Amino acid sequence: MADAHTVVTRIPPSPTGRLxxxxxxxALFNYLFARHHGGKVIFRSEDTDRARSTAAxxxxxxxxxxxxxxxxxxxxxxxENVARYTNLLNNLLEEGKAYLSVEHAKDDPSREVEIIRxxxxxxxxxxxxxxxxxxxxxTTELGDFVIARSRxxxxxxxxxxxxxxxxxxxxxxxxxxxxxxxxxxxLIQEAIGAPxxxxxxxxxxxxEKRAKMSKRSGDAIAxxxxxxxxxxxxxxxxxxxxxxxxxxxxxxxxSLDELVEAFTLTGVQKGGAVWNRDKLLSVNQRWMRKxxxxxxxxxxxxxEKSLDVAKLNxxxxxxxxxxxxxxxxxxxLEGELALLFSTPQLDxxxxxxKEPADRPGITAQLLSDTAAVLSSxxxxxxxxxTKMLLMPRADAEEAKGKGGRxxxxxxxxxxxxxQERSTDPFTLIAILGTAESIRRIQTASARLIAQxxxx
Ligand code: GLU
Numbered sequence: 001m002a003d004a005h006t007v008v009t010r011i012p013p014s015p016t017g018r019l020x021x022x023x024x025x026x027a028l029f030n031y032l033f034a035r036h037h038g039g040k041v042i043f044r045s046e047d048t049d050r051a052r053s054t055a056a057x058x059x060x061x062x063x064x065x066x067x068x069x070x071x072x073x074x075x076x077x078x079x080e081n082v083a084r085y086t087n088l089l090n091n092l093l094e095e096g097k098a099y100l101s102v103e104h105a106k107d108d109p110s111r112e113v114e115i116i117r118x119x120x121x122x123x124x125x126x127x128x129x130x131x132x133x134x135x136x137x138x139t140t141e142l143g144d145f146v147i148a149r150s151r152x153x154x155x156x157x158x159x160x161x162x163x164x165x166x167x168x169x170x171x172x173x174x175x176x177x178x179x180x181x182x183x184x185x186x187l188i189q190e191a192i193g194a195p196x197x198x199x200x201x202x203x204x205x206x207x208e209k210r211a212k213m214s215k216r217s218g219d220a221i222a223x224x225x226x227x228x229x230x231x232x233x234x235x236x237x238x239x240x241x242x243x244x245x246x247x248x249x250x251x252x253x254x255s256l257d258e259l260v261e262a263f264t265l266t267g268v269q270k271g272g273a274v275w276n277r278d279k280l281l282s283v284n285q286r287w288m289r290k291x292x293x294x295x296x297x298x299x300x301x302x303x304e305k306s307l308d309v310a311k312l313n314x315x316x317x318x319x320x321x322x323x324x325x326x327x328x329x330x331x332x333l334e335g336e337l338a339l340l341f342s343t344p345q346l347d348x349x350x351x352x353x354k355e356p357a358d359r360p361g362i363t364a365q366l367l368s369d370t371a372a373v374l375s376s377x378x379x380x381x382x383x384x385x386t387k388m389l390l391m392p393r394a395d396a397e398e399a400k401g402k403g404g405r406x407x408x409x410x411x412x413x414x415x416x417x418x419q420e421r422s423t424d425p426f427t428l429i430a431i432l433g434t435a436e437s438i439r440r441i442q443t444a445s446a447r448l449i450a451q452x453x454x455x
Contacts, residue, residue, distance in 0.1 A: 007039025008170045011065070011072060012160070014046045015058035018222040021275070022175060022205050022213065023061070024068060025240045029202060030173045031070045032241070032263035042167045043072040047079045048156050064223040068233045068240075069256045074167065078159050081166075085154035088162050088192050089116055089147070097191040098147060116148040118191060125183045130200035130265040137183040145184060161185050165194035173200045173265075200265050203244045206272040219277050230326030232299065235284030242283075244273035253286055281324040288329075289320045300326035305333060307341050314380075314431045315340060318423060336422065340431055344418020344440070348451055351444055354410035356403030363411045364448035366397070370412055371441040374434055383430040390426065415444035 009030040013023050034041045043062075047053035092098035098118050105111040122140040129135050147158040154162070164172065179201050189196055207217035220226060226236055234255065241259050242252070245267045254262065288296065293316040297303050300319075302312060315337060323329035333341075355363050373389065390412070394405040413425040416437060422428065429437040 007034050007037040008042065008168050009034040009173060010042040010044055010164065010167065010169050012044040012046050013061050014049065015054060015061060016049055016052040017057055019061040019064035019224065020221050021223060024064065024223050025205065025243055026175055026202060027065055027070055028237060028240050032259050033171060033173060033265065035260040036263050041072040042074045044163055045077040047077055048159050060224060067227060068237050078163065081163060082152060084166065085159055085162050086151050089151050089154060092191055114150060115146050117144040118147045118187060120144050120187060125186055127182060127186060127199055130198060131268045131270055132201060139183050139187060142184060147188060157181060157184050158188055161188040161194060164197060165192065169197050171198045173202065176201045176204050200268065203269055203272045205243055206274050208274065210272065213275050219275060231284050232287045235287040239280045239283045244269055285324040300329050302329065311340055311431060318427065339417045339419055339422065346418050346444055346447060348447055350420065351411050351414055351448060354403060354406040356401060356407050358402050361452060364445045366408050367411055367415060367441050367445035371438045374438050377434045379434050381430055381434055383426040386429045387426040415441045
């Protein structure tokens with residue numbers, strides 16, 4: 001057991017569903033608070049609902065939290081703690097703080113069951129919430145509420161209080177939706193002689209319509225769906241931390257370690273925290289940009305695509321500029337940027353789409369001149385030096401009359417990419433390398449000349 005001054009928090013998910021963003025955010029705050037204070041975190045699988053709890057959900061929750069970078073110091077399952085609950089229930093019965101009551105079963109009134117009710121002193125209870133301040137409840141209306149279906153079948157609230165007591169939990173940090181459970185749990189604490197922990201109830205996560213975030217809100221709510229989409233755990237953790245907590249400074253980017261350092265309950269807001277996918281995307285993009293190029297390729301699983309490694313390395317800056325998730329990066333490589341890895345199919349009519357009307361047939365010449373000029377570049381030119389070499393030539397075409405710079409830049413870009421829309425030709429040349437760029441441009445020029453002869 002922890003000594004009197006150690007902070008102990010808990011991560012107590014119910015394994016009755018997937019790991020949701022709300023559960024992950026609450027787990028994160030418990031983790032941050034405990035680590036900030038050099039304390040301990042307990043993971044507790046709240047599987048009292050035997051019918052709906054599954055090992056697969058429990059595993060997904062554990063895997064998801066580990067993926068986010070969270071860890072804990074102890075692990076327990078409520079289903080394995082039954083003997084302890086029975087002991088505590090027996091004590092309460094002996095002390096007269098609870099009593100057995102023979103009643104008709106709820107689901108089948110013809111059957112009689114012996115349930116256990118707490119003798120409720122029925123007074124008003126005030127507890128201090130670190131987020132909301134003092135909260136007062138009148139507990140008379142709760143009556144002598146049921147705490148167990150039998151000596152061996154403790155109900156949820158009893159199990160929670162018994163476990164928090166056993167683990168020496170000092171701080172209960174959980175969602176707002178548990179505020180109304182708190183007076184009941186305090187009454188149970190007082191009956192079993194457990195100290196009252198500090199409470200902090202976190203604001204709910206709301207969707208853009210300010211309704212509780214749910215499947216109907218549109219965006220994914222399962223952490224593993226964000227993982228599959230190619231979000232980085234660094235990005236998601238950073239974003240989740242800012243959902244309902246603010247550092248009180250302008251800092252927006254926080255690693256998990258930096259969050260541990262900065263986190264305090266005073267920074268938690270009262271009002272609902274609105275989920276904003278655009279913000280999540282931009283936070284995630286910033287974390288993707290912080291990766292080295294090699295780490296980007298590896299973390300994005302991009303090397304598995306068996307693409308030309310040299311080109312892949314050169315395309316990373318472009319991916320960092322455009323993609324917000326690794327999924328987007330993969331889509332770019334398969335779509336818009338696939339042209340870099342395989343020879344484009346050219347549509348001759350498109351090559352000459354911007355040919356100046358007053359200089360028919362000029363495109364082939366412009367392309368072969370450009371190919372010749374490019375041979376003065378090193379094999380791996382930067383896009384800047386390529387631009388410095390070619391821009392004056394595009395300007396010269398503009399000076400010659402109709403067509404403007406596009407007279408050169410359009411067929412050049414199309415010859416390199418085979419696409420009507422793509423990244424600028426200088427970036428393309430830098431990624432393709434000088435030799436392959438020249439080859440693509442010469443191919444386009446040769447096709448134009450061949451077509452001209454055929455006419
Ligand atoms: N098992 C509860 C839940 O998943 C947590 C209860 C608590 O934090 O006290 O919502």
